[in-house]
Amino acid sequence: MKTLVRPLGAAAVALVLLIGGTSTAQAYHLQGPKLSTSSPTFSIDSGSSASRTAWTSGISDWNDASAGVSLSTTSGTGTATLGDANDSSVGWDGITYYSWNNNTNIVTDVSAYLNVAYTASYDAAKRKGVAAHEIGHVLGLDHTSSCVLMNPTTPDRTDCGVSTPQSDDVNGVRSLYATNNFSEQESRPATTGHTVMHLSQAKTFNSLKSLHQGADAVVLATVGSKSESIKNGIPFTDHQLKVLRWLKGGSADGTATIHQTGGTVNGELIQDELEPLLQQGQTGIYFLHQYAPGKFFIIGGADGRFNVAINAGTATATSAKLKGVSNSLASVISQTQALTAAEKK
Incomplete structure (x- = not known):
């Protein structure tokens, strides 16, 4: 190529x-x-x-x-x-x-x-x-x-x-x-x-239920350190997460890596304006697909991420398709956990 x-x-x-x-x-x-x-x-x-x-x-x-x-x-x-x-x-x-x-x-x-x-x-x-x-x-x-x-x-x-x-x-x-x-x-x-x-997503999601069904894992997590790479000429950024709570799936060590398209090329930041690169210290709820052990990407782009303010108790959808979902952190967590429990039955 x-x-x-x-x-x-x-x-x-x-x-x-x-x-x-x-x-x-x-x-x-x-x-x-x-x-x-x-x-x-x-x-x-x-x-x-x-x-x-x-x-x-x-x-x-x-x-x-x-x-x-x-x-x-x-x-x-x-x-x-x-x-x-x-x-x-x-x-x-x-x-x-x-x-x-x-x-x-x-x-x-x-x-x-x-x-x-x-x-x-x-x-x-x-x-x-x-x-x-x-x-x-x-x-x-x-x-x-x-x-x-x-x-x-x-x-x-x-x-x-x-x-x-x-x-x-x-x-x-x-x-x-x-x-x-x-x-x-x-x-x-x-x-x-x-x-x-x-970014044009191969999949899209219109509800919390469809997001949950499409995800291998759902996490409440804070973004930690990052590393950048270029693969076939396309910039990528890998973010290390500190997982505060696994809402679906999970691993024993409480860590995960989110892989995003975007990074720095020739001194310029390249990122999707609807799915900007995660920032260190940022907390969110992320609906993830696992493509390798411990490595994930956010499904549906903007659909699969909620920006969380812990102190304010809010979880705000970044996708216009999901604006009907409650922005209460407790509500999003409880709904997601209920979907996980129902899936296990």
């Missing part, structure tokens, strides 16, 4: 990891920067034949959508690289990564990847939908929460029956390539010295 992290030049350049995650009330939302041409070429660098097929199908769907762009593939160096990753230590199924020049708002380097740890089990339409979604990011689209291709989660797109560009997606790309003027409402301009990451 081609390495994702590349050294940035002397020019002011911002770096983006895009995997879906934000929502907006607008019909479409633009990330801000765009490609230097409306006729980009794509180099498909994938070890998976299923991924290659998904990428070519996604390209065809965008061309058929009459979005004011003409996409093609090349065997040489393209405007963008499309490939695949294979990582079961994360909860996302696709990622788009690009850097752009702050002065011109033009993308200077862009790659997108399907995570075959998830997409290998998808049917062709679902896999193609993820590919077309990521191509939307390559073109400059951000996420929106309605039933469109740029919805940030694969389950929501699947439930909507969406795997191709919809009218809102098409209008967004047309708007982006028809003008160089980016209104403040439509775009999030690149900012010097700051990197943005969006």
